[in-house]
Amino acid sequence: MSGLIINLATLAAGASRLEATATAEELELPPADWPGGAEASLDLHRTGELVTVRGRIRSAAHLECVRCARWFDLPVAADLLVVADRAGGRGRLEGDLEADGHMKFHDGRQLDLHQEAREALLLELPMAPHCQEDCRGLCARCGADLNEGPCACGG
Numbered sequence: 719m720s721g722l723i724i725n726l727a728t729l730a731a732g733a734s735r736l737e738a739t740a741t742a743e744e745l746e747l748p749p750a751d752w753p754g755g756a757e758a759s760l761d762l763h764r765t766g767e768l769v770t771v772r773g774r775i776r777s778a779a780h781l782e783c784v785r786c787a788r789w790f791d792l793p794v795a796a797d798l799l800v801v802a803d804r805a806g807g808r809g810r811l812e813g814d815l816e817a818d819g820h821m822k823f824h825d826g827r828q829l830d831l832h833q834e835a836r837e838a839l840l841l842e843l844p845m846a847p848h849c850q851e852d853c854r855g856l857c858a859r860c861g862a863d864l865n866e867g868p869c870a871c872g873g
Contacts, residue, residue: 720744722758722831724771726824729764736760736773745836751780756835758798767804767826774798775835781847785855786863792847796838802829 721738722745737759742752760773775798778791805823822834854864862869 720832722835724762724769724829724831726764726769726826726828729762729769731764731766734762734764736762740832740835745832745839747836747839752777752839753780754778756839758831758835760798760831767824769800769802769824769829771798771800771802771829771831775838777839779839779843781843783849783853784846785848785853786865787856788849788863790847790849792843794839794842796842798831798834798838800829800831800834 720740721736722740724736737757739755739757741755742749745752745756754777756775756777758773758775760771763770774795776793776795778793780789781792782789800822802822802824804826822829824830850865856862857864857869857871860869860871862871
């Protein structure tokens with residue numbers, strides 16, 4: 719079982735801390751693009767059936783630079799905030815709250831944070847990744863990598 723599935727039967731009332739890991743497969747991310755999985759540092763607070771999770775999830779994404787087409791690893795860190803209550807009796811309201819991202823509902827046995835962790839990491843990815851901020855890209859004429867110096871064509 720992944721560290722991002724919290725066993726509510728063993729979660730004490732009040733505040734607690736959890737260090738957790740998850741593989742790319744557990745987060746439904748391509749392992750080739752997320753080779754190291756993810757690590758999370760989470761602060762949990764339980765009051766009755768209400769569980770609040772605050773923390774940070776870290777990973778590294780293997781991306782292709784849009785300027786020079788080199789592959790590089792980009793460290794990714796995202797904040798995670800989840801408020802979860804026990805499901806039951808609220809019917810359509812539960813579905814609306816969960817769909818809007820305002821609240822998550824659990825079954826009283828476990829709280830699965832995989833989807834929230836996955837979304838938090840993906841939202842931190844740049845739309846146009848660069849291997850370095852001053853990447854010079856490729857020559858438009860001959861395709862040489864301009865990060866390695868001027869090209870032979872002078873373009």
